Amino acid sequence: MKTKKIGFIGGGNMASSLITGLIASGHSPSQIWVSDVNQDALKTLANNLNINISVANEAVIEEVDVVVLAVKPQVLREVAENCVAVIKNKRPLVVSIAAGIAQESLSRWLGTEVAVVRCMPNTPSLVLTGATGLHANTNVDEEQRDLAENILRSVGVALWVDQESELDAVTAVSGSGPAYYFLLMEAMEQAALSLGMQEHTARLLIQQTALGAAKIALESNESPEQLRKRVTSPGGTTEQAIEAFEQGGFRELVAKAVLAAHSRSIEMSKQLGEQ
Numbered sequence: 001m002k003t004k005k006i007g008f009i010g011g012g013n014m015a016s017s018l019i020t021g022l023i024a025s026g027h028s029p030s031q032i033w034v035s036d037v038n039q040d041a042l043k044t045l046a047n048n049l050n051i052n053i054s055v056a057n058e059a060v061i062e063e064v065d066v067v068v069l070a071v072k073p074q075v076l077r078e079v080a081e082n083c084v085a086v087i088k089n090k091r092p093l094v095v096s097i098a099a100g101i102a103q104e105s106l107s108r109w110l111g112t113e114v115a116v117v118r119c120m121p122n123t124p125s126l127v128l129t130g131a132t133g134l135h136a137n138t139n140v141d142e143e144q145r146d147l148a149e150n151i152l153r154s155v156g157v158a159l160w161v162d163q164e165s166e167l168d169a170v171t172a173v174s175g176s177g178p179a180y181y182f183l184l185m186e187a188m189e190q191a192a193l194s195l196g197m198q199e200h201t202a203r204l205l206i207q208q209t210a211l212g213a214a215k216i217a218l219e220s221n222e223s224p225e226q227l228r229k230r231v232t233s234p235g236g237t238t239e240q241a242i243e244a245f246e247q248g249g250f251r252e253l254v255a256k257a258v259l260a261a262h263s264r265s266i267e268m269s270k271q272l273g274e275q
């Protein structure tokens, strides 16, 4: 995998997270290309990461074995259609990370014979703790499947889903998920400040607590419910906080939020696919 040349079309938040993670996991920067309309963003990527850059998407595709489509979903059709000729000629594996863009739309824009892996990564790929769901179309062979999986596994965990529709749920749970935890961190920090805690103290305690909770959940055989109960001493402080969360409709609110992200992913597939 480390000898394969990987090109990113779009060098924004998610692409730079993946590229930084790939390099940290041992992928050579000389094997990575990125194109973007934003020349300043490209220069920053080249200066920081020593990768190859171009303002021409087609020029990047000419160079590589795998093309990662990493532009916003709203511009993907235009980008794809402008690259059809070079993709048909070069036949790279195409990996789309765009939320809410269906395999069917990608095939319509790029040609039905193109091998496409659709996946949903997340920004913790930057620090090699990403979580990605993948789905391959029927043109993808075993070697290409392994290649896509290895790329995403080098920056975290990567799991195949059987049905493409499951990617809408992956998007709502782990794709958008880091933002939910950051929101909880923001809210906890505000609460800590209102108790008179110094900002830097609050931030570090909250960050380390999130890391500790995630680590113990990953390393333990116990469920989140069991782990929660281990913190909750009868008649103690946690019990009061949990009761306040439950009375405030925390579970229903989380369900509503995840459902809203899921619905938006489905809605985007319809809206952007019908353009």
Ligand SMILES: NC(=O)C1=CN([C@@H]2O[C@H](COP(=O)(O)OP(=O)(O)OC[C@H]3O[C@@H](n4cnc5c(N)ncnc54)[C@H](OP(=O)(O)O)[C@@H]3O)[C@@H](O)[C@H]2O)C=CC1
Binding pocket: 009, 010, 011, 012, 013, 014, 015, 035, 036, 037, 038, 041, 057, 069, 070, 071, 072, 073, 075, 079, 097, 098, 099, 100, 120, 121, 122, 123, 175, 176
């Ligand atoms: N951010 C996240 O957490 C996640 C994002 N994704 C998906 O990743 C994709 C990228 O998201 P994100 O990185 O957040 O978005 P960004 O806007 O940060 O990055 C997209 C980049 O593409 C550039 N761009 C726009 N038009 C073109 C073009 N025609 N050719 C080449 N580059 C172009 C943009 O430039 P400019 O800004 O000047 O328009 C921008 O630099 C999306 O499809 C999103 O659904 C998936 C999982 C998680």
Ligand SMILES: O=C(O)[C@@H]1CCC=N1
Binding pocket: 099, 171, 175, 176
């Ligand atoms: O918000 C979004 O649409 C993208 C997809 C998942 C995370 N960010």
